[in-house]
Amino acid sequence: MKDMQYYVTQPKVDAHNHLNLGMHYKTYIAWAGIDIPNFPRPMHGLEEMHEIIAKYTRPRAKTEADVIQLIKMSIEDAIADGVTRLEGSIDIGFMVHFKEDMDRFLRMVTDFVAGYKDTITIAPELGLGKTFDKKKIDKWAPDLLKSGVFTSIDLYGPEIEEGIENFASLFKLAGKLGLKKRAHVGEFSDAGSVRRFVEFFNLDEVQHGIGAARDDSVLQFLADRKVRCNVCPQSNVLLGAVPSLAEHPIKKMLDAGVPIALGTDDLLFFEDSVSVQLYHLVSQNVITEADADKILQYK
Ligand SMILES: [Zn+2]
Numbered sequence: 320m321k322d323m324q325y326y327v328t329q330p331k332v333d334a335h336n337h338l339n340l341g342m343h344y345k346t347y348i349a350w351a352g353i354d355i356p357n358f359p360r361p362m363h364g365l366e367e368m369h370e371i372i373a374k375y376t377r378p379r380a381k382t383e384a385d386v387i388q389l390i391k392m393s394i395e396d397a398i399a400d401g402v403t404r405l406e407g408s409i410d411i412g413f414m415v416h417f418k419e420d421m422d423r424f425l426r427m428v429t430d431f432v433a434g435y436k437d438t439i440t441i442a443p444e445l446g447l448g449k450t451f452d453k454k455k456i457d458k459w460a461p462d463l464l465k466s467g468v469f470t471s472i473d474l475y476g477p478e479i480e481e482g483i484e485n486f487a488s489l490f491k492l493a494g495k496l497g498l499k500k501r502a503h504v505g506e507f508s509d510a511g512s513v514r515r516f517v518e519f520f521n522l523d524e525v526q527h528g529i530g531a532a533r534d535d536s537v538l539q540f541l542a543d544r545k546v547r548c549n550v551c552p553q554s555n556v557l558l559g560a561v562p563s564l565a566e567h568p569i570k571k572m573l574d575a576g577v578p579i580a581l582g583t584d585d586l587l588f589f590e591d592s593v594s595v596q597l598y599h600l601v602s603q604n605v606i607t608e609a610d611a612d613k614i615l616q617y618k
Contacts, residue, residue: 329594329615329618331614331617332403332617333581334581335580335584336393337407337408338394338408339386339410340376340586341390341393341396341586341587342392343396343586346395353375359588362558364558365506365507383416383423386427390431393405393586404617404618406582408473409444409446410448411447414455421459425463425466428468429468443468443469444472446475447474447475447486449482449483453485464492465496470498471499471524472498472500473503474520475526476503478504480516483519487520494521500524501549502520504525504526504527505528506529506558507560510531510533510537511534513530513531523547524546524547527551528546528577529560529568529572532568541572542577547578547580547617549581551589552564553590553596570605570606597614
């Protein structure tokens with residue numbers, strides 16, 4: 320039986336990390352000077368998580384310097400876990416903290432990539448929230464995508480299909496520019512929604528996608544198209560998307576031939592690093608060591 324340290328020492332990707340919430344709680348409170356009562360703890364879905372964000376973390380991130388510090392903490396906690404490739408999402412809304420100055424915003428990203436290049440590969444992702452001001456997204460996103468700074472695009476927010484057509488042209492542009500196209504779907508939503516998102520946006524990867532496990536034909540569809548799902552088991556447990564780690568469908572997805580990478584989602588809320596999650600999955604016999612090796616191929 321491999322111990323936790325084995326997984327820490329393996330080169331690996333964190334394939335699903337929102338960089339403004341990607342640090343351990345203890346790292347966060349040491350910087351923030353506030354604590355979140357009774358935390359980390361199980362939450363009732365995304366709604367409760369967004370209440371905590373609105374009450375505690377969003378008001379604490381006011382300035383450009385705050386955003387930079389949050390991202391820095393996330394990168395350093397990933398390094399401490401032995402992550403060698405960090406596919407980290409940077410929310411387009413943070414342009415506001417940079418006084419809507421695109422050059423300053425992009426410089427922050429390139430400075431991080433260059434500054435850490437000897438230690439960790441940072442693959443910056445442009446994150447689009449469905450509920451953020453669409454006029455601002457349309458104003459900023461095309462140039463941000465064309466800047467060459469980002470390697471992927473992600474769409475997140477309420478898991479609804481209504482309104483996704485408003486993002487179609489940005490995903491087309493991202494595809495033309497050679498960026499990886501990703502979206503959050505199938506965290507709580509069903510298998511059909513995963514398939515429809517993949518087809519609608521021609522997604523390369525899905526953030527979560529565990530809803531696909533409820534329909535074998537959708538698993539087969541993902542496997543045939545080699546659409547990787549970037550799964551975050553501890554996030555799914557603490558938000559109540561699955562009843563327990565033992566009942567997580569990751570094994571079913573792997574056995575169906577769906578490419579699977581792991582992510583932390585929001586380490587601040589979910590606490591378990593990629594190594595810890597891998598160790599728990601193997602030691603609790605949710606997946607085998609051979610499955611873990613398959614997951615570790617992405618690095
Ligand atoms: Zn996420």
